Amino acid sequence: MGERELLVLGLLKTQSQHGYQINDFIERNLGRVSDMKKSTAYLLLKKLNQSGYVGVSIEQDGNRPPKQVYSITPAGEAKFLELLREALNQFDDVTPSGDIGLMYIDYLPRDEAIRFLQERVEKVEALLAVYANAPKHGFGVGVDLSIRHRVVLLKTERDWLKQCVEQLPK
Amino acid sequence: MGERELLVLGLLKTQSQHGYQINDFIERNLGRVSDMKKSTAYLLLKKLNQSGYVGVSIEQDGNRPPKQVYSITPAGEAKFLELLREALNQFDDVTPSGDIGLMYIDYLPRDEAIRFLQERVEKVEALLAVYANAPKHGFGVGVDLSIRHRVVLLKTERDWLKQCVEQLPK
DNA sequence: ATATGATTAGTCACATATGACTATAACGTT
DNA sequence: AACGTTATAGTCATATGTGACTAATCATAT
Incomplete structure (x- = not known):
């Protein structure tokens, strides 16, 4: 339960x-x-x-x-x-999805891989726009805190992805 | 698949x-x-x-x-x-777990609720310590990027939780 | 009148993931 | 030689979660 x-x-x-x-x-x-x-x-x-x-x-x-x-x-x-x-x-550690691909990134041409990652950044940003513009909700503090939660997680995701692209060896 | x-x-x-x-x-x-x-x-x-x-x-x-x-x-x-x-x-939006409780937080005495949230912060920090001290892994860039991923997500989680505690109305 | 779509109220087969369990062989220790 | 431990190789019942489906009633526009 x-x-x-x-x-x-x-x-x-x-x-x-x-x-x-x-x-x-x-x-x-x-x-x-x-x-x-x-x-x-x-x-x-x-x-x-x-x-x-x-x-x-x-x-x-x-x-x-x-x-x-x-x-x-x-x-x-x-x-x-x-x-x-x-x-x-309680806090459950969750294994973030989307990391396995990075392990095998060298099996693709570098420039193709980077294009994929950049598309991924754009997807995150699109979602971020949706949540960031969400109106304050009436149901209670909880819902607003939860939206804030998603927003900060998405920003973190975006920044991490950008860093990945930069740190990739040539 | x-x-x-x-x-x-x-x-x-x-x-x-x-x-x-x-x-x-x-x-x-x-x-x-x-x-x-x-x-x-x-x-x-x-x-x-x-x-x-x-x-x-x-x-x-x-x-x-x-x-x-x-x-x-x-x-x-x-x-x-x-x-x-x-x-x-691909990027999958994931509903973060742990937010439902916040919706109902007013059903508990405020000070009890805050104690729970603070315990939760400590759990996040404990995990953070584990990952932050993880040695560089030899298997490839991917694994290291992935550990970095977890670390930034955990930091975000910790900061968000702290903010929740602060922003709770008295 | 009647077709369309929303409202209401579910059921069911299916996919995924895991904990608990079973078995055998090799190996080191006493 | 007896014993515990690790390596080896799986199986199976069970829990969770969901997409797709069925069905009836009601409101509204045509």
């Missing part, structure tokens, strides 16, 4: 919801903090239910097909706090 | 090997560039073989149980270059 479970439990803490709403909220408002997909959301809801952290009730809305409404249980509230503490305090 | 397949094909390009050697080399020499595990290595070898990018032959060594020796095929050589170009030129 990790951040994704924490995210779902936290959304249910605000109000009981069905799967669609959960996913919709994440897609619309938290796209810059989580990339969780719909099927994963439903999967987690099911698992959290089996573990007793969320309850399900059926809601019939006029003629619409019946919906599963999920709500957090007391055990879920406790788990939420446990996961929150864990999430705030 | 991605970086991991590229890594394996690249190691076979240098010389034909069996699964054990591949994994052993990665664990011993490339632990700072890839975190691929043994079972994954064997899995990739099998898949690459099924796709015709590596061939297998049996080698009997005295009384030892027979070994599968893997070697790269011409198709594998071509695939290697294709994957290398892709790896050098």
Whole structure:
């Protein structure tokens, strides 16, 4: 259990919801903090239910097909706090992707390799532009801190890539 | 197919090997560039073989149980270059982990939350010390560039975390 | 009326990755 | 000769995550 479970439990803490709403909220408002997909959301809801952290009730809305409404249980509230503490305090070292290619860079003509790396820099810069121009978000400090996180990581990535190009032996 | 397949094909390009050697080399020499595990290595070898990018032959060594020796095929050589170009030129935006907790930080007493974040800073600094003191590696420029990558990312992480703590409203 | 697209609510096969486990042989030490 | 350790070579159950798919209802424009 990790951040994704924490995210779902936290959304249910605000109000009981069905799967669609959960996913919709994440897609619309938290796209810059989580990339969780719909099927994963439903999967987690099911698992959290089996573990007793969320309850399900059926809601019939006029003629619409019946919906599963999920709500957090007391055990879920406790788990939420446990996961929150864990999430705030833990740091996972992640192996950055994109480095393996550099190990074999000498198998390509130097100028071709450099062109690839420069294209890569441009991709990073394009993304940077998107995030840097993101409007302040209303959902809370957290989302803004998270966008700031991405921005500084992307800048670091860009600068490191540029340094790689420079430091490459002729 | 991605970086991991590229890594394996690249190691076979240098010389034909069996699964054990591949994994052993990665664990011993490339632990700072890839975190691929043994079972994954064997899995990739099998898949690459099924796709015709590596061939297998049996080698009997005295009384030892027979070994599968893997070697790269011409198709594998071509695939290697294709994957290398892709790896050098692509940039994947990755959602950084550890941000979800910040969204819910107000559910904990502020001082407790800050203690957790400070512990997290210490973890980052501990890792930073490990990588910063890593000796220059002989395998090639790539490995050193990769270590540099981790170091700058970790520094960014540390600084961002410190900023988070400061910017938190009282 | 009716076609189109958004809303709502999921399911399922599939790919990836790994931890835990099994086995044998060689080698050094006591 | 018994024993622990390392080298060797894998297999397998399991967990995670997602893309592609199905289906029904409702709102809106044509």
